[in-house]
Amino acid sequence: MIATTLFALLFASKFANGAPHERRATDGLDVRAKAVGKLYFGTATDNSELTNTAYVAQLGNTSDFGQITPGNSMKWDSIEPSRNSFSYTNGDAIASLAKGNGQLLRCHNLVWYNQLPSWVSSGGFDNATLISIMTNHITNEVTHYKGQCYAWDVVNEALNDDGTYRTDVFYNTIGPAYIPIAFAAAAAADPSAKLYYNDYNIEYSGAKSTAAQNIVKMIKAYGARIDGVGLQSHFIVGSTPSTATQTSNMNAFVALDVDVAITELDIRTTTPATTSTLAQQGVDYATTTNACKAVSRCVGVTIWDYTDKYSWVPSTFSGQGAALPWDDNLVVKPAYWSILSAWGSGGSTATVGSATVTGATAAASTAALTANAATTTAVSSGTQSQWGQCGGTGWTGATVCASPYTCTKYNDYYSQCI
Numbered sequence: 001m002i003a004t005t006l007f008a009l010l011f012a013s014k015f016a017n018g019a020p021h022e023r024r025a026t027d028g029l030d031v032r033a034k035a036v037g038k039l040y041f042g043t044a045t046d047n048s049e050l051t052n053t054a055y056v057a058q059l060g061n062t063s064d065f066g067q068i069t070p071g072n073s074m075k076w077d078s079i080e081p082s083r084n085s086f087s088y089t090n091g092d093a094i095a096s097l098a099k100g101n102g103q104l105l106r107c108h109n110l111v112w113y114n115q116l117p118s119w120v121s122s123g124g125f126d127n128a129t130l131i132s133i134m135t136n137h138i139t140n141e142v143t144h145y146k147g148q149c150y151a152w153d154v155v156n157e158a159l160n161d162d163g164t165y166r167t168d169v170f171y172n173t174i175g176p177a178y179i180p181i182a183f184a185a186a187a188a189a190d191p192s193a194k195l196y197y198n199d200y201n202i203e204y205s206g207a208k209s210t211a212a213q214n215i216v217k218m219i220k221a222y223g224a225r226i227d228g229v230g231l232q233s234h235f236i237v238g239s240t241p242s243t244a245t246q247t248s249n250m251n252a253f254v255a256l257d258v259d260v261a262i263t264e265l266d267i268r269t270t271t272p273a274t275t276s277t278l279a280q281q282g283v284d285y286a287t288t289t290n291a292c293k294a295v296s297r298c299v300g301v302t303i304w305d306y307t308d309k310y311s312w313v314p315s316t317f318s319g320q321g322a323a324l325p326w327d328d329n330l331v332v333k334p335a336y337w338s339i340l341s342a343w344g345s346g347g348s349t350a351t352v353g354s355a356t357v358t359g360a361t362a363a364a365s366t367a368a369l370t371a372n373a374a375t376t377t378a379v380s381s382g383t384q385s386q387w388g389q390c391g392g393t394g395w396t397g398a399t400v401c402a403s404p405y406t407c408t409k410y411n412d413y414y415s416q417c418i
């Protein structure tokens, strides 16, 4: 009797706030984003990754991802590699994956100086011809995906970091009017899709953010529709803008009556990452999550793929990487728990590791999470007991990891379905 009571007390204490560090099939990044009024938490993906079944299983985990963005397959060089010859195979594959999973699709992108086929970028067209080429491309692609895209990134990266216009073929031939013309063509082809201007280094106030606000004003002044601004948010560990900075910058866009979204979040570091940089990365992910959470017209957060295995960072920024919340082996990093906690804890009470932290700062939470990560011993497959344990040893009960998810074990008490 005494032993039974003692046992019950110990048990009640350990799981007073639910099994710590546990994410059940009904919880995850998207579930918690929606719980605070966001439309989605999502990730980019790419066609070459879709042969990896473990990757695809997690990509389709709608507890974590309510939205996906094709990283490359809707760009101009993929869709219209030669003039008036359209190829939708890769884009369709991702659109149909999203549809099958019941996920929103952010469509990316229509007009960008990069990944633009040379038949366009080499120029030589007069004003009227390039407008016709551009609007033909937009009309054809947006019509093809009509009804499937929650949002389109209509124009990507029209600005230099000093706020001047990027002198690409569109600007050089048409002038800044190419931007409202592009938005008008997209609006005509799919009146329901949200239309976004998308750029990097506009996540804080300064010349470039001001210039992006001026683009919003210009599009509206032309009588065209713009619904949102995408803040790409390709950040560096330890030097991300503060939550207050990101929040007030988002509000400057919102004041122009547009939505905002974090569209390409990743936070890179020098590789190999250390325990300390991964802890700071967790803090940094929470910083941006909290900013979106604080702005009611920030509709959601998209990470630029979810695993370091497929991140664009190492091939673009030499010696840097480890930028995403899942590592190369598709195991979550401290950043995962940090984002989850930021959506869910609201900075009041968070269960991190074995401790309940009241009034937790992101830093304190992440330190605790990192401490727990250090106890990670192995990854095992199997079922998850109702108490959040893998393998059904000890406390057993109903299994909660429905196929295709398996139970990933971090230590005796913490586990998750992935």
Ligand SMILES: O[C@@H]1[C@@H](O)[C@H](O[C@@H]2CO[C@@H](O[C@@H]3CO[C@@H](O[C@@H]4CO[C@@H](O)[C@H](O)[C@H]4O)[C@H](O)[C@H]3O)[C@H](O)[C@H]2O)OC[C@H]1O
Pocket (backbone or CB within 6 Å): 071, 072, 114, 156, 200, 201, 232, 234, 235, 236, 264, 312
């Ligand atoms: O497979 C990859 C795709 O994933 C990749 O997608 C693009 C990646 O991001 C967007 O374009 C880049 C944004 O970052 C710029 O560099 C910034 C320079 O300033 C720094 O402060 C900042 O931290 C950096 O991020 C790059 O110059 C841009 O290219 C773009 O919207 C995505 O489509 O595209 C290449 C594929 O191989």
